[in-house]
Amino acid sequence: MAIVSFNSPHNPTKSHYHQHPPPQPLSITTPNSNPTKTPSIRAHLSQLCQEGRPDIARSLFNTIPRPTTVLWNTIIIGFICNGMSHEALCFYARMINSLTPVNPDAYTYSSTLKGCANTQQLKVGKALHCRILRSHSTVSTIVGNSLLNMYSSCLNPLSRFDLVENVFDGLRKRNVVSWNTMVGWYVKRGLFVGALKQFKLMMEMGVRPTVVSFVNVFPAVVAMKDTNNCDVLYGLVVKMGSEYVENLFVVSSAIFMYAELGDIDSARVVFEVARERDIEVWNTMIGGYVQNDCYAEGLDIFLRVLELNDIVPDTVTFLAALTAVSRLQRLDFGQQVHSYLLKNSMIVPVIISNALIAMYSKCNLVDTSFKIFEKMEERDIVSWNTMVSAFVQNECDDEGLMLVYEMQNQGFRIDSVTATALLSAASNLRNYRIGKQTHGYLLRNWIQFEGIESYLIDMYAKSGLISIAKQLFEKNCVNTKDQVTWNAMIAGYAQNGETDQAFTVLRQMLEQNEKPNSVTLASILPACNLSGGVTVGKQIHGFALRHSIHGNVFVGSALIDMYSKCGAIVSGEMVFHMTPEKNSVTYTSIILGYGQHGLGGKALSLFQIMLESAVKPDAVTFVAILSACSYAGMIDQGLQIFELMESEYRIPPTPEHYCCIVDMLGRAGRVIEAYEFIKNLGNEGNVAGIWGSLLGACRIHGELELGKFVAKKLFTLNEGSGMAGYHVLLSNIYADKGMWKSVDGVRKGMRDEGLRKESGCSWIEIGGTVNRFTAKDKKHPQFDMIYAKLENLAMDMKIAGYRPIARCTADGTSELED
DNA sequence: ATGAATATTT
Numbered sequence: 001m002a003i004v005s006f007n008s009p010h011n012p013t014k015s016h017y018h019q020h021p022p023p024q025p026l027s028i029t030t031p032n033s034n035p036t037k038t039p040s041i042r043a044h045l046s047q048l049c050q051e052g053r054p055d056i057a058r059s060l061f062n063t064i065p066r067p068t069t070v071l072w073n074t075i076i077i078g079f080i081c082n083g084m085s086h087e088a089l090c091f092y093a094r095m096i097n098s099l100t101p102v103n104p105d106a107y108t109y110s111s112t113l114k115g116c117a118n119t120q121q122l123k124v125g126k127a128l129h130c131r132i133l134r135s136h137s138t139v140s141t142i143v144g145n146s147l148l149n150m151y152s153s154c155l156n157p158l159s160r161f162d163l164v165e166n167v168f169d170g171l172r173k174r175n176v177v178s179w180n181t182m183v184g185w186y187v188k189r190g191l192f193v194g195a196l197k198q199f200k201l202m203m204e205m206g207v208r209p210t211v212v213s214f215v216n217v218f219p220a221v222v223a224m225k226d227t228n229n230c231d232v233l234y235g236l237v238v239k240m241g242s243e244y245v246e247n248l249f250v251v252s253s254a255i256f257m258y259a260e261l262g263d264i265d266s267a268r269v270v271f272e273v274a275r276e277r278d279i280e281v282w283n284t285m286i287g288g289y290v291q292n293d294c295y296a297e298g299l300d301i302f303l304r305v306l307e308l309n310d311i312v313p314d315t316v317t318f319l320a321a322l323t324a325v326s327r328l329q330r331l332d333f334g335q336q337v338h339s340y341l342l343k344n345s346m347i348v349p350v351i352i353s354n355a356l357i358a359m360y361s362k363c364n365l366v367d368t369s370f371k372i373f374e375k376m377e378e379r380d381i382v383s384w385n386t387m388v389s390a391f392v393q394n395e396c397d398d399e400g401l402m403l404v405y406e407m408q409n410q411g412f413r414i415d416s417v418t419a420t421a422l423l424s425a426a427s428n429l430r431n432y433r434i435g436k437q438t439h440g441y442l443l444r445n446w447i448q449f450e451g452i453e454s455y456l457i458d459m460y461a462k463s464g465l466i467s468i469a470k471q472l473f474e475k476n477c478v479n480t481k482d483q484v485t486w487n488a489m490i491a492g493y494a495q496n497g498e499t500d501q502a503f504t505v506l507r508q509m510l511e512q513n514e515k516p517n518s519v520t521l522a523s524i525l526p527a528c529n530l531s532g533g534v535t536v537g538k539q540i541h542g543f544a545l546r547h548s549i550h551g552n553v554f555v556g557s558a559l560i561d562m563y564s565k566c567g568a569i570v571s572g573e574m575v576f577h578m579t580p581e582k583n584s585v586t587y588t589s590i591i592l593g594y595g596q597h598g599l600g601g602k603a604l605s606l607f608q609i610m611l612e613s614a615v616k617p618d619a620v621t622f623v624a625i626l627s628a629c630s631y632a633g634m635i636d637q638g639l640q641i642f643e644l645m646e647s648e649y650r651i652p653p654t655p656e657h658y659c660c661i662v663d664m665l666g667r668a669g670r671v672i673e674a675y676e677f678i679k680n681l682g683n684e685g686n687v688a689g690i691w692g693s694l695l696g697a698c699r700i701h702g703e704l705e706l707g708k709f710v711a712k713k714l715f716t717l718n719e720g721s722g723m724a725g726y727h728v729l730l731s732n733i734y735a736d737k738g739m740w741k742s743v744d745g746v747r748k749g750m751r752d753e754g755l756r757k758e759s760g761c762s763w764i765e766i767g768g769t770v771n772r773f774t775a776k777d778k779k780h781p782q783f784d785m786i787y788a789k790l791e792n793l794a795m796d797m798k799i800a801g802y803r804p805i806a807r808c809t810a811d812g813t814s815e816l817e818d
Numbered sequence: 819a820t821g822a823a824t825a826t827t828t
C-alpha cells in the first residue's frame with residue numbers, strides 16, 4: 001500500500017536539478033593536478049547541490065583559493081534550487097565584497113534576482129538593477145525577464161507606479177517569457193482586461209504562446225467570469241495540439257477555470273482528455289466538484305485516486321475529500337478517511353487535523369473534534385478557531401468561550417474568525433456583555449471583515465440590546481445595507497417580539513428595492529405567530545409563492561409552524577405536503593403542530609414516516625413527538641419512543657425530554673410513577689421544569705401531600721423566572737381543596753419575595769386587526785361594550801345552569817375555568 | 819549553469 005506523502009512548504013522536488021540524470025560518481029581532484037580542474041570542481045559542487053546539500057558544497061567552496069565567477073554562480077544557484085534563497089543572497093553579497101575581485105555575469109544576475117523574488121527583497125533587487133545598468137550597456141533578454149519577475153513579485157501590485165511596465169517597455173528584445181510575465185503581473189494587479197489585451201498583443205506580434213501563456217491568462221477570464229473568452233482560449237489550446245491539451249499544467253488550470261465558472265461538465269471533459277494525470281490534476285478535479293456543491297461526485301473521484309497504484313494522495317487530496325464529507329455530513333465516510341490517514345501516515349499535518357475537527361463538528365460529534373484537538377502536537381490559529389467554532393455550533397458556547405481564553409494564554413490573538421464565533425456565542429447565550437467586549441476588541445484592534453455589521457446587529461438584537469442593534473443598522477450601514485443586514489435587523493425585531501418594528505423594516509427593505517429572500521421570510525414568519533393573526537402570515541405565504549421561495553426548507557418549516565400556531569393546522573398540513581425538500585425541522589414543525597392540536601395519532605404516524613425516510617430525527621423532534629403523545633394520552637407509545645431515542649438514535653435526553661415524560665405520566669394520573677422517574681434521574685433531574693411538570697400533575701389529580709413536597713423542592717431550586725408560576729400552582733392546589741388559609745400563606749410568601757406572575761392574555765383577530773385582552777384590562781377602545789356583553793353572557797350561562805368554580809390567583813383576581 | 823506556471827482547512 002502506498003505511503004501517504006505530504007508537501008512541505010519548501011518542496012524541492014520541482015527544482016531543475018531533479019530533472020537531470022542521476023548523479024555521476026565523484027572524480028577526486030588534487031589542487032595542482034591540471035588546468036581542467038575548474039570544470040570538475042564545478043561539477044562536484046553542482047552535484048552536491050543536486051543531492052540537496054548546498055551547505056557542504058559551500059564548505060568545499062570555502063577551501064578554494066581563487067574562485068571564479070562560475071564557481072560563485074554554482075553555489076548561488078545551488079542554494080536557490082534548494083529553497084535557500086536567503087543563503088543565496090548572502091553568498092552574492094560575499095561575492096561582490098570578496099577580496100579577490102570577480103565580476104558577476106548574466107548567470108549571477110538572473111539567479112540572484114530569482115532569490116530576491118523568492119524572499120521579497122525589493123531593496124537588494126533594486127541594487128542589482130542599478131549594478132546591471134552601470135556595468136553593461138545592454139541587458140540580455142533573460143536578465144531582463146529576471147528583472148521583470150523580481151519586480152512583479154516584490155512590488156505592491158496595487159501601487160500606482162508600475163515599474164514592471166517600465167522595465168518591459170525598456171527591453172530591447174522580448175520573448176514569450178517576457179510576455180507571460182507581463183500577463184501574470186496584470187492579473188496580480190487585478191487588471192484582467194489588460195492581461196487579456198497583453199495576451200492578444202503577444203499573439204498579434206507573432207509570438208507563439210507556451211503552456212505558461214495559457215496558465216497565466218486563464219485566471220483573468222475566471223475573474224471576469226468571461227465564459228466566452230474562456231471557451232476561445234481553451235479552443236486555442238486544442239488547436240495548439242496534444243502537447244498543450246495534455247500538458248498537466250494546462251489540464252489542471254483549465255479544470256480549475258471551468259469549475260470556477262460553474263461549468264463543471266466542461267471541467268470533466270478537460271479531465272477526461274488528459275491521458276496522463278498527476279496528483280494535482282486529480283486534486284483540481286475533486287476540488288472543482290466540491291466548489292460546485294457536487295460532493296458525491298468529488299468523493300467518487302477521490303475513491304478512484306485511492307485505487308490507483310501510481311498516484312499517491314497528498315494533503316490537498318484529503319483536504320478536499322474531508323470538505324466533501326463535511327458538507328454531506330457523511331460521518332461513516334469521514335471516519336474511513338480518518339482511519340486511512342492514521343494507518344498510512346506518520347504524522348497528520350495541522351491543516352488535515354483542522355479539517356478533521358471541522359468534519360466531526362459538522363457531523364455533530366464535537367467530543368471527537370475536541371479529542372483530535374487535544375492530541376495535536378502543534379496548533380495554528382485555524383486549529384483554535386475551528387475548535388471554538390465547533391463548540392459554538394454544537395451548543396457548547398461556554399466551552400467555546402473557555403477555549404478563547406486558553407487560546408489567548410497560549411499566545412494566539414483573536415482574529416475576525418474568532419470574533420464571529422464569539423459574537424455567535426454571545427447571541428446564543430443572550431449575553432450582551434461578551435458581545436460588547438468582542439465589539440470593543442474589534443474596534444480597538446481595527447479588525448474589519450465582511451458581514452461584521454450583520455453579526456453585531458444579530459448579537460445585540462438577540463441579547464436584548466435591540467436599540468444598539470437599531471443604531472448600528474441606521475448609522476453604520478447607511479449605504480452598505482445588504483440582504484444579510486436587513487435580515488439580521490428583521491430577525492432581531494421578530495425575536496424580541498417587536499412585530500410591528502419587524503414589519504416596518506421589511507416594508508423599508510421593499511421600498512429600497514432590496515429583495516427579501518428565504519432567510520427574510522423565515523425570520524418574519526415567527527412574528528406572525530405572535531401577532532396572532534393568520535392574515536399577515538397568509539400574506540407572507542403569498543409573497544413566497546409569487547417570488548418562488550416557498551419551496552425553501554426553512555420557509556416551508558416556518559410556514560407550517562405559523563399556520564399551526566395560528567390554529568390553521570390543515571393549512572400547515574398542506575404546506576408540509578407541498579414542501580419539496582423536507583428536513584428534520586420540517587417534520588418537527590408538523591409533528592409539533594399535530595401535537596398542539598391534540599392530533600396524537602397523526603403525529604405518531606408522521607413520525608413513523610419520518611423514521612422510514614432519509615431524514616434523521618433530532619433532539620427537538622423527540623420533544624415534539626413526546627409532547628404530542630403526552631397531550632393525546634398515548635403513554636405506552638411515548639415511553640417506547642423515549643427508549644428508542646437513546647438506544648437507536650444515540651440522542652442523549654435533555655431536561656425537556658424528561659419534562660415530557662413526567663408530564664405524560666402525570667396527566668394520565670400515574671403521578672407516583674412520574675415521581676419515581678424523577679428520583680431515578682438523580683441530580684440530572686434537579687431542574688425546575690421537571691419538578692414543575694410534576695407539580696402541575698399534582699394539581700390536576702389533587703395530590704396535596706406530594707404537591708407540598710414537590711413545591712418545597714422547587715422553591716429550593718429557585719430558578720428565577722418561572723418561580724411565581726409554581727407558587728400560583730401550589731396555591732391553586734390548596735384552593736381546590738378549599739384550604740384558604742394555606743392559600744393566603746402562599747400569597748403572603750409571594751408578596752414577601754416580590755414575586756408576581758405575569759398575567760395571562762388572549763387575543764383574537766377580527767378584520768385583520770388583532771385584539772389583545774388581559775384580565776381586567778380596559779385598554780381596548782370598546783371595552784365598555786365588551787364588558788357589557790360579557791355580563792350578558794355570564795347571565796345567560798347562569799340561567800342555563802352553569803356553576804363556575806372560583807379559584808384564586810396570586811394577584812387576587814378571580815379566574816374562570818372549566 | 820541563468821528566466822515565466824496550477825490545487826488547500828475555520
